[in-house]
């Protein structure tokens with residue numbers, strides 16, 4: 001992407017975030033313009049006041065004092081109001097940024113989640129969005145009021161004394177040149193800071209997800225050191241930002257002092273020589289303050305604008321990725337045709353790499369796979385580890401699209417169906433962590449939100465989980481802990497199966513856990529599935545002989561190809577690989 005294109009896209013995103021906050025923005029600008037006008041009027045009134053004091057001290061002194069006080073009060077109130085509007089707009093902007101990001105994130109193709117680190121994605125939603133708030137609130141409004149104040153102050157300075165004006169302008173120009181260079185520097189180091197905060201969040205979430213492995217493996221110390229290293233990188237990047245931004249404030253103070261000293265020195269001489277009225281010098285001084293203060297504000301806003309462009313780039317990186325289903329979104333309520341579905345694979349080939357690396361033609365995860373499953377059949381997929389069993393299920397549920405060949409459900413190519421429609425027919429129970437943080441009820445009704453408590457107890461009882469949950473006082477509201485930590489492996493699996501069954505799918509895909517269930521529990525799960533799955537087709541990635549024996553048909557996969565298909569007895573006779581799998585207990589007895 002060309003540099004200009006990137007800047008234009010960032011600007012587009014920035015303007016997009018302002019959407020819905022137009023009223024606040026206009027209000028904020030109007031208030032800051034009124035504040036600027038009141039500030040600019042104050043030196044005029046003070047000038048008159050000084051002249052009144054130096055003159056006869058007549059009766060008009062009191063109205064001038066009252067007017068000055070009223071203006072001071074107005075400046076204070078307007079600045080408070082501006083601040084409030086700024087904060088409100090800021091929250092609106094952060095909300096817009098988060099909403100856009102969350103929408104995009106949840107609809108990214110599954111491939112993106114294979115490649116990206118979840119902590120970094122979380123950091124973009126939680127951290128990067130707040131950086132934008134600072135830039136927009138400080139930047140847009142501070143600049144709007146600030147520019148008017150500055151232009152007004154410059155005009156007033158010129159009218160009051162051309163020589164002093166020239167000298168003040170010179171000082172302000174040096175300040176402007178220095179701060180512009182700095183704000184460019186801030187942009188670069190801010191991106192570095194946001195990236196290192198992303199890495200820190202990633203490292204931390206990795207450790208939290210894998211805390212048991214880390215503890216049991218006695219690697220807490222090295223893991224801690226690795227995370228602290230990322231925290232230290234974030235500290236160093238933060239220091240770089242601090243080094244530049246820390247200079248901005250003293251520079252504006254220094255400029256202010258230099259300008260004041262210059263006005264007092266040169267102005268004092270001109271007052272003594274009778275070339276400048278004392279009231280004009282006081283006004284001049286007040287206008288110098290009005291010139292330098294917003295200049296500082298504008299340049300620090302430029303600095304934070306630099307940071308925000310870094311953050312916007314990181315947000316854009318996600319929002320500009322194509323979503324899984326392109327632009328069209330379908331809301332599904334119907335399950336389409338009722339009853340069990342048929343599944344057909346026709347010469348399906350799939351490679352996880354989008355394109356072969358350097359043109360090399362390594363074997364993909366599935367090669368030329370063909371099979372047909374009739375409605376209502378129970379089919380087991382077996383094969384050695386890495387044979388492509390889980391991949392086959394992932395293709396049916398359209399986590400990925402086949403590189404070539406066709407997959408048909410009820411004779412319809414799923415590539416022609418929106419993802420939502422495919423998934424409306426299918427329920428999928430993953431092999432790992434199939435339970436989400438939340439309560440038992442939340443887990444059960446995730447895909448079937450209309451399921452009643454009676455439906456929930458029905459599947460729980462069928463899976464012999466009812467008793468276990470009834471003993472808890474919170475019953476269906478019992479939290480399952482992070483990723484089901486408060487449940488045993490078998491209970492987690494049964495809860496996930498229950499969730500899938502409640503959705504009454506036409507096609508149930510089950511990636512059997514490789515962990516051993518005791519024989520009785522296993523039989524219960526199989527029986528519950530068999531009774532609840534009356535109206536559906538079942539495809540199970542099977543690791544247990546008992547599951548396989550129950551199947552109407554068994555498909556043996558080997559190195560991404562169908563090596564054999566048939567019943568257990570047939571395969572024991574005909575397939576050496578199946579015999580080996582069964583005998584060597586790759587299929588657990």
Ligand SMILES: Nc1ncnc2c1ncn2[C@@H]1O[C@H](COP(=O)(O)OP(=O)(O)OP(=O)(O)O)[C@@H](O)[C@H]1O
Nearest residue numbers: 114352353365383384385386387388389390391392
């Ligand atoms: N997300 C992925 N990205 C890249 N390659 C992958 C991905 N998932 C699986 N693979 C690769 O694809 C091949 C098939 O994997 P798959 O998970 O389908 O095997 P499996 O038969 O289910 O194995 P297991 O019984 O061990 O679960 C393997 O070589 C694996 O390394």
